[in-house]
Amino acid sequence: MYQVFDETGAPAESGERVKALLRELKQRQLKGFLVPHSDQHQNEFLPPSEERLAWLTGFTGSAGVAVVAENGSALFVDGRYILQAPKQVDTDLFEVLQIPKAKPSEWVKEKLARGNRLGYDPRLHTISEIERLTKTLSAAGIRLTPVDDNPIDKIWGKDRPSPPRAEIFMQPLEFAGKGSGEKLMQVQMDLVEAEHDAVLLTAPDSICWLFNIRGADIKHTPVTLAYAIVPAKGRPTLFIDPQKIGESVRIALKPYTEIAAPEALDEALTELAKSGAKVRLDPGSASMRFASVLQAGGAKHVSGDDPCTMPKAIKTDAEQAGARAAHLRDGAAMARFLAWLDEVAETGRIDEVSAAMKLEDFRRETGQLKDISFDTIAASGPHGAVVHYRPTTESKRVLDKNNLFLIDSGGQYADGTTDVTRTIAVGKPTAEMKRHYGLVLRSHIAIAAARFPAGSRGQDLDPFARGPLWAAGLDFDHGTGHGVGSYLSVHEGPQRISRLGTEELEPGMILSNEPGYYREGQYGIRLENLVLVTPAEQIEGGERKMLGFETLTLVPFDRRLIDPKQFLPWELAWLNDYHARVREKIEPLIASEDRPWLRHATAPIR
Known part of the structure; x- marks a missing residue:
């Protein structure tokens, strides 16, 4: 298996580790220390030897920063992790705060006095980050002080894993x-x-x-x-x-x-x-x-x-062709998985871990899988409301009957990287679930069908994905889409669709389209396809050429959660056209016993 399901954080040991860090800081005449989730390359995902934040706090998310000070400590995370973090860390040790509502610099100014020194490892912070923080803290008389060696590494000692040395x-x-x-x-x-x-x-x-x-x-x-x-x-x-x-x-x-x-x-x-x-x-x-x-x-x-x-970011013709080929085989693996899931989901024998393992098996059977593209998010019922939930042998739930199951996964193939999310009904969904699913699917379609002029940025398109949800008084606390590499990182910049997406979208860029809705303690809904920015074309009757998106992902949406009365005629037309394309492309690639499931899953919705 490419994925393991063990707990990796160690919150039970955080108390002693924080005490040891504070003793080390005192010897260095530092009143506090920054502990980011990063390494000297500013990677989002880290090798075990660089997981300082997880080692200290127990938090295993891919973004966050802790500040440890004499009179208190805090962990700052974004909206993706605001439910996950308090479950992983000792909240008696670390106050969990959500950025950008809470800012580490403001917290530091409250905790440290004028003349105090806040330490940081200059290998783990970008130039712009330190320049901004220096400016803010200097105004409060707090000195940001680099260290030659990271005190956490000293405390971690011989137990720290060795750096990776994989052959290229x-x-x-x-x-x-x-x-x-x-x-x-x-x-x-x-x-x-x-x-x-x-x-x-x-x-x-x-x-x-x-x-x-x-x-x-x-x-x-x-x-x-x-x-x-x-x-x-x-x-x-x-x-x-x-x-x-x-x-x-x-x-x-x-x-x-x-x-x-x-x-x-x-x-x-x-x-x-x-x-x-x-x-x-x-x-x-x-x-x-x-x-x-x-x-x-x-x-x-x-x-x-x-x-x-x-x-x-702007993929070559070969990379674009590779992405299409990768999504074909990945779509076939997903179709096999979803057909299997429909047979077994209600038996009470399938849990989050076994579902994730089965999906990896189907991808492996393509014969071309190099790795998965990130740890699979397989979340049943209330776990789906934790945006980046990762199942473990300790946390896994059996798939809840009459609830929702969210699975967010992807594959690494030599010709492309995939990332797809589907939310599946297990048993009979409630009217409320169908309503929320419909709003998210309408938001997804709004991006997929968008036409926009050259020069448009991700932040210009982000409201498209929020309009249906905003009209219902709802929203989601993450970006709508991130860039994706070509057999590289599943999260690639500079392109993204979010409130912070300032980069202009250009033909050849690949992004995700993944709006969502999360009801804490009950369920989560996210629907994700990858899309390719297409060259500007003339629209009949229009005056300016417009860019658009080609949807690369080829996986059906769950018909059981779709109430056609929620959708406008053009939205249903898009959905039926998409499902027809999925059926045409994927049916030849799957075994005959799975084809009836695919035909039903992609049948026209009226």
């Missing part, structure tokens, strides 16, 4: 669509135009995209942990653990890059600084430590976007 492999050109040489030329042209001498790349997915390599240093995300310096002219250098490179990969990379150990990176940056080179760092993804290394060498970094981010 090449991503074939047939799936990448562009060779590394062409990509390097594109990046170097960006640097020349900006009059920058070099860029330091710190994001693993950028580095893997640039050199057409993949790895396995992070669970479910096929990246390697490495750095790269790309000069405006000349050969780049890839800084990577030599144990990760086999001879065939070394030969493949030789025409494009030099290879050095990560320990050589500081010296290389210092030499660039001493030469007066303008070295670009992305303030939103590069850690503060690298800015400090350049400054110590006598030069201030120049700020600029990671030059790989946008070309990586």
Whole structure:
């Protein structure tokens, strides 16, 4: 299995660990310390050796930050985790607060006095994050102080897992669509135009995209942990653990890059600084430590976007074709799973863990699954209201009869990454469940069918997905959609559909479309497909060409939860057209015994 179902947090040990941290801070004359969920690459998902926040607090979500101080501690999470966090941490130790309603900086100003020092590990925070926090805290007379070594690592000691050293492999050109040489030329042209001498790349997915390599240093995300310096002219250098490179990969990379150990990176940056080179760092993804290394060498970094981010987000023709192929086989696996689930869901023998395992089995049987794309969210009844609930052997529930089952999952294939969520009725749904499901499905259709002009941003489209819910006095506390990589991270920027989505959407970008509704203590509903931004086209009778979306995911919605009276005629037409396409594409790929289920699941709704 690619997924394990053990509890990974340790809230019972948090008390002693916090006490040990406070003793260490006292020796360093620090009144508090920041503990983010991040590593030196600012990854969302972390290798076990970097899970400091989970080790200290017990919280296992993919985003959050704790502040530990002499007179109290707090854990800050966003709306996805506001129900999960209090169940995982000792709330007598950590006050759980939701951002952006609560801000860590304001909490710190209340807890620390003028002249106090708040410590942080500069490897784990971005440049822009520290610059903002420094400005805010300085006004209150609080000094933000970097540490050379993380006190948590000292306390963790020999029990801390070793860093990952998975061997890297090449991503074939047939799936990448562009060779590394062409990509390097594109990046170097960006640097020349900006009059920058070099860029330091710190994001693993950028580095893997640039050199057409993949790895396995992070669970479910096929990246390697490495750095790269790309000069405006000349050969780049890839800084990577030599144990990760086999001879065939070394030969493949030789025409494009030099290879050095990560320990050589500081010296290389210092030499660039001493030469007066303008070295670009992305303030939103590069850690503060690298800015400090350049400054110590006598030069201030120049700020600029990671030059790989946008070309990586805009998929090549080969990547788009790969995404379609991946979604075909993934849709067939999902159809087999949903047909199986309909047979067994009401038996009382299926729980959240066994359902997640069965879905992984169906994906494995495609013969092309490399990994799942994230830990499956399999949530029955009230667990569905916990947005990023992860079932464990301790928490698992049998699928509740006459309730809802939410399953959010995805696969990693060499030609694409998938992410799909369906909410399924187990037994007979209530009228209220059907009403809420209908509102979420209408919100989903609003995005899927949207037409919008060039220059539109994710924040411009986000209200489309909330309109039906807002009209009913409802909402959801997460973004509507995130970017998705090509056999890379299932969460990719800069594209996203949310209130914070300021990046313009461009043809070739892949995003999720996943509105939801969550009733605490009862059930959750989320419906997610991946969509591809399509080129602008003329609309009959219109005056301007409009972009749109191609829905990549091919999985039926649950007919038992659809009341056609809730929908406008054009919404039902979209739904029936979608189901007809699912049936046409998926039926040839599944066994004859599952085809009657698919035909029923995709039959026209009137």
